Amino acid sequence: MDFSYTILIPLIPLAVFLLLGINYNRIKPAVSGWIGSLGLLVTLVLSYYTAYQYFFVVGKIGDVYQSFATQWRWMNFTDTLYIDMGVLIDQISVMMLVVVSTISFMVHLYSRGYMKGDPGYTKFFAFLSLFTFSMMGLVLAVNLFQIYIFWELVGVSSFLLIGYYYTKPSAIAAAKKAFIVTRFADLGFLIGILIIGYYGGSYDFAVLTDLEGSVITNWASTSFMGLSVITWGLLLIFMGGAGKSAMFPLHIWLPDAMEGPTPVSALIHAATMVVAGVYLVARLFPLYYFVEDGYALNVVAWVGAFSALFAAIIALTQNDIKRVLAFSTMSQIGYMMLALGVSGYSGHDGLGYMSSMFHLFTHAMFKGLLFLGAGSIIHAIHSNNLQDMGGLRKYMPITHITFLIAALSIAGFPGFAGFFSKDEILVAAFEHNKLIYIIGVLVAGLTAFYMFRLYFGIFWGKDTKYEHKPHESPVSMTFPLVFLAFMSVVAGYIHFSEYVTADHMSFEAHLNYPLAAIAVGVGLLGILTAFVFYKKPGNLPEKVSKGFGSLYHWAYDKFYFDELYLFITKEIIFKRISAPFAWFDRKVVDGTMNLIGNSTVAGSEKIKKIQSGRVQDYAFAFIAGVVVLAMIFIYKWII
């Protein structure tokens, strides 16, 4: 089977981006919305067709899912050093195609309603297409360099879309913050790529992850500071992944990224781009697992577990509904990282890997839905603040029901998608490391609590009097909500262990009832607490938060990580390192150049008097010269 047609999947959004971007002033908003959505529809159909072909027709030979790589030589330096571009079709890339195209299409449809009347409507759709192109390219990348190129492109699209409201200073600051923090992480990524390329001899995923290949069998050949160089490379690559996926301590950009339009938050900062780090680790999973007995993978697990807990605690206290969702995203991505980190390789041991991908899939659906629901609410009452909301269930029935489904799904309520994926993750963690399992269960409870704090706070609680009576959003916005709500339920019934596995072979995964019961119990406890706290307006939450004292304030201020980073950059890096460099540049480097320039000017000023304009002066100089020459001639040749 030839999958080379999949190159069209990224190229169609690119064409749409160029069309809309170049004709930005000429295309009517209504038309550009349709062009963007239709382009995405073609991409969606192609992606689904690819998924069908891969998973059900040609992908499986014997018991093993194959990888199909189509590549073209792009940069040919020498016979052994070259970089290819191409498309790689395997289990996770096909799964990501489905996720990205589905969410992107839904967000396109939704944006046609949400962004209506916005002066930059066409620009917005152009940027969405640019993002879709970059993300598809990232997903389909065949080697580390290609993934790095598209990695930066999604970073740029994210930057452009966060700063979409470019007249708002906070949006500009957030865009810059996101770009700089992820760029800093990508520095590590690039160094990691170079290390892996140098010591591994190739950038190709197929070569690197080959179980009999030289990288996996010979990882111990070179070591640096007590660790294999390959482990160092993997840790640096994970640094890039952690930056993009907002893992602790590179998470600070994600909450601020909520300054962008809400559909963007749903697409980029919830469902697709932020899971790129998870995708990257999954892509190189055999390396992470086999090199140095999974040392780097252990780091992934702990970073994931810590981020999950850390973000969940902060999410409890935030009042901006989008920020709560942002921290929730960070927490859930931590879950995925944790699941990858505790995974084994073959057969049922690979449960963690499979559950991570499963959770990525279901999370994209319900988190996309939560963000789009939040967007619908913000659209109706023009506020992000939870304190301004309450009793909205009467005005917005569809948003209410779909939000409830998503909240139940993320809380792991039995029967919803999140329940299945989260259960698999907890089983994998339980089999691997009990402490990580306990963190996981704790996070599950916190997740249920803060989601239902949002739910009750928005739709129940006090009966807020609104200046303008809120009304349900138009069909273009409610249709994506309903579709994603449907997906948030049925996605859980897909037998992921049949399709996406670490060793490319299907295995049977069963629900582990005792563990599932514990997780559900904790989740229900969280929901119940939220019910007691927030169903009826009252001062119980305040009392409890007072009880926690300074811990509450710490969490409310995000444990002061923003301030810490500001301190490090402003006080230490700027003042202690950059300022002397700036002084050297201004005084010494610029000074030398200025000296040369100024002395030339002063010198010319002095000698310009020679050009007096008097004919006789020139004549005198001429005659004097002749006389001197004559004397020299006489002296040399005649005397």
Next chain:
Amino acid sequence: MIQGISIYEILTLTSAIFFIGVYGFLTRKNLITMLLSIELILNASAINFVVINKYLFPDNLQGVFFSVFIVAVAAAETALAVAIVINLYKQIASVEVKDTEIMKY
């Protein structure tokens, strides 16, 4: 050969005329007198041509011819220079050389 006069005396005379011309060119303030000084320089060199021709190659006449050319060229050059001076006078109402310094630096 001129009886009783050696080439040295004639060359001394022409050198004197030449340097008088140079001195006049460098010191006169009036453009017309500067022009006259140039004529002195040219005449000194014309005399040199004739004399050297006469004393060194008495059978040839190239030097004499050359002096005729010099006279013709000097006439043309003087006409040109006078035209320039007249135009300059129309512009600045002066033939003083110190008034022609407007083109400096």
